[in-house]
Amino acid sequence: MTDKNSGGKRTLRQNIQQFKDYYLGGTLAVLAVAALIIYMVSRFLAPEEKADLTVAIFDTDLSEDARKEMEEAVREAAGLPQDAVIAIDSSYVSSNTNEYTRLSLLSSNGQVDAVIAGREAFAELAGFGYFKDLSRFLPKDMQSEYAGQIAAFAYESEAVAEDAQQNGELASGEYPFGLSLEGSALWASMTAASSVKPDGPIIGVILESANDDHVLGLLRALMK
Numbered sequence: 001m002t003d004k005n006s007g008g009k010r011t012l013r014q015n016i017q018q019f020k021d022y023y024l025g026g027t028l029a030v031l032a033v034a035a036l037i038i039y040m041v042s043r044f045l046a047p048e049e050k051a052d053l054t055v056a057i058f059d060t061d062l063s064e065d066a067r068k069e070m071e072e073a074v075r076e077a078a079g080l081p082q083d084a085v086i087a088i089d090s091s092y093v094s095s096n097t098n099e100y101t102r103l104s105l106l107s108s109n110g111q112v113d114a115v116i117a118g119r120e121a122f123a124e125l126a127g128f129g130y131f132k133d134l135s136r137f138l139p140k141d142m143q144s145e146y147a148g149q150i151a152a153f154a155y156e157s158e159a160v161a162e163d164a165q166q167n168g169e170l171a172s173g174e175y176p177f178g179l180s181l182e183g184s185a186l187w188a189s190m191t192a193a194s195s196v197k198p199d200g201p202i203i204g205v206i207l208e209s210a211n212d213d214h215v216l217g218l219l220r221a222l223m224k
Contacts, residue, residue, distance in 0.1 A: 051087040051111075052080060053214040056103060058092040058117035059198045066190040070221075073186055078217020094121035094198075103130070113209040114218055116187075118198025119151075122178055126153035131177040131204035133170065142216070146223055151178040151202055178202035184222050 053074060071086040080086075092099045094117065106112045107130065115125065125131070134150060135143065143150070152174045181187040181201040191197045203222060205215050 051085040053078070053084075053114075053211055053218060054087040054112050055089070055218065056092055056106075056112050056115045057088065057090040058094045058099075058115070058121050059196060060090050060116070060191065061194045061196040062088070062090040062190065063193060066194070070186065070190055073221040074214075074218050077221035078214050080214065080217070092117075094118070094124075100125070100128075107206045107208050110208055110210065112206050113211050113215050114203055114205050116181065116198075116201055116203045119200035119202055121198065122202040122204060123153050126175075126177045126204065127156055129155055129157070129170065130207060132207055132209070134176045134179070134205070137205055137212075138219075139216075142219070146179055146219075149180045149183065149223065150176045151180050153177045178204040179219065179223065181222060185224055186222050 055070075067088045067090075070088060074080070074086050075082065075084055078084075092103065103112060103115070103125075115122070115130070117125065131153075138146070154174050155170055155172060155177075157170060157172045179202065181203055184201075187201060203219070205219075209215055
């Protein structure tokens with residue numbers, strides 16, 4: 001038998017066996033990592049059926065009946081037809097930092113319109129600038145009606161205050177990013193049987209959301 005370092009001519013079978021012995025394991029490992037990366041990216045960004053409204057909910061166990069209750073209430077409040085797609089994703093977990101990355105990717109891709117989270121998790125998201133300033137977003141009548149539920153949160157900007165304002169950005173400070181759901185009849189009904197639900201639930205509107213009318217319908221449904 002010819003030694004692998006002797007320079008003798010190898011058969012095809014010997015070459016295949018050498019590849020299996022020395023290279024196949026590494027090649028499979030690289031392919032596995034590449035497949036995982038492709039799967040993760042496609043999971044985050046692959047086009048799905050375009051929803052008329054998408055809501056991300058943190059730390060909440062919602063039944064299918066609760067989702068349907070919310071969908072129907074939003075359709076009615078927003079004047080949407082029965083075939084309108086209301087996507088409610090309650091799989092977000094605030095203790096998993098990967099969930100913030102997922103939310104960031106989907107939000108920047110226009111795939112999330114609003115977020116519901118407990119006060120602590122919401123404050124962390126607000127600090128990164130995820131939400132619209134409700135004093136600019138809400139119509140005056142809704143600002144007046146919901147004045148007691150509007151919640152302010154701190155935002156830290158790396159931009160100089162004057163530069164931020166000139167570029168239409170928020171400077172560091174506290175802003176009305178959320179509405180408290182503690183008095184919401186719909187939220188109370190939806191989560192009555194939930195084994196897990198957040199303390200001090202707050203809803204905010206994602207900065208990149210362009211579905212203003214539908215989001216306002218969502219807020220009206222939840223603030224009753």
